[in-house]
Amino acid sequence: MEVELKDMIEDLESLRQSLPDPSLHSSIDKLRLRVENLTNMAKSVPVRRSKVKDMSAEVVDSNPYSRLMALQRMGIVKNYERIREFSVAIVGVGGVGSVAAEMLTRCGIGRLLLYDYDKVELANMNRLFFRPEQVGMTKTDAAVQTLSDINPDVVLESYTLNITTVQGFDTFMSSLRNKSFCPSKEGTGVDLVLSCVDNYEARMAVNQACNELNQTWMESGVSEDAVSGHIQLLIPWRNCLFCLCTSFVCVFIVYIDSLNHTSFVVASGVDERTLKRGSLCRIFTYYNDNFITKKYTQHAIGGVVAGLLVQNTLKFLLNFGYVSPYLGYNSLKDYFPTMAMKPNPQCSNAACLERQEEYTLAKPARDAAAKAKMEAEALSATECQLHADNEWNISIVDDSEQDRMDGTSAGILVFYFAGIPF
């Protein structure tokens, strides 16, 4: 192309000289300038950055991790570099999964495993991440193509399979179990599984696999009408386990529906009693939104849910802040319900019960550890109080006491006080 453009400049030059009329010279000069611009643009071919061995905190424009390492400098995260040791599996590379994968890739996660059986279609262009020229590729391959360009440090593994079939499930299980990328963590599998699927069958398959492997995972979902979504942390042996198993399914789904339902009532202002029981049918579409969501999901809600999911993932992996066991989002009212779940002791899933039993057996040891930790913290707290005298009578006042002073109930925070002019 460069040669062609060079020829064009020469042609223009000869044309300029051959033209007797000087009034045309200025327009030829303009043309020439444009060709030169084009030549410059053609020269700046996309540069693929090389792999980075160690994450540096140096603040220079060429360091891809300088902005991330700032989190460490600000004291939010103790050791951000640890992110390179983690591997995360993303099941479902669609509206949520692909965005979550891009976010984690840009964060510099160690290894990403991607699972999907679908192909990219033009109908997917209303969501983020995939590009029109990738239509026809499998979603996993297209994702690997884009992600490896963005951050070559990340080890990417793509699996084009359907995890609900027996064969696909076996491959899924074995890929989660072994093959770790860094020598210090050989054979430890993955650190977290993110379920970004759009149907109930696949959710159940992820749940089954994680229960069997005792693998912590996070759930995510967008409602069929693309106005609400949720994320959820599931640990197969701890109290916040949210058992999706057979006998519990109905309870679980009705519960989720009651949340969405409530938010629907909140959003529409309809009296809850006037709603028909028929809306229960919607709970299934909520989880089996394959059909409808594919039409109406748009990038904003997918991005929001992916953002919540990845933030919770980072908090979980890098051990900072509070990791939400469940966080819902209703966009119509900007309502964020949170809650925690307990496992179902009558669960019909053998793997789930096994995990629960392990948990109960390990309880005394865990309690002792928690107690020791609390004592250590109390000790360090007393050490901090080094002021012998209190000349100004400074005392610590509980925040919650103050909130209640202006007549609101507990849990409601006052943002604006009466009397402050706006």
Add this chain to the structure above:
Amino acid sequence: MNKSNDNDWFRISACNPEGTRWTGKCWYVHNLLKYEFDLQFDIPVTYPSTAPEIELPQLDGKTQKMYRGGKICLTVHFKPLWAKNCPRFGIAHALCLGLAPWLAAEVPVLVDSGMIKHKDDMSSSSES
């Protein structure tokens, strides 16, 4: 009983020794013409807590009431029923209460809109 009365409307057989994949034929009679389709489904790993997803690959893309790959939509009419009766439901229930109503609702619409043609019509039109 159905077979002896010629009231049967499907034939399936396992296509692997573990019985996790099933293939066969199903048919529906509309205006005294028999329309026959290939039928296939996998038993999901989470069976019986989730129902098999019945596929009619020949009709893929011909109707809105279908997921990718020819999986018929069971979401509203059958999935709640399955969840209520789980784990007592099986393949027979999925076919009778999932596939049969779907065929009864969809095939007449597809025939009337001209999306599917009877095989006799197709052969005669190609001959002429």
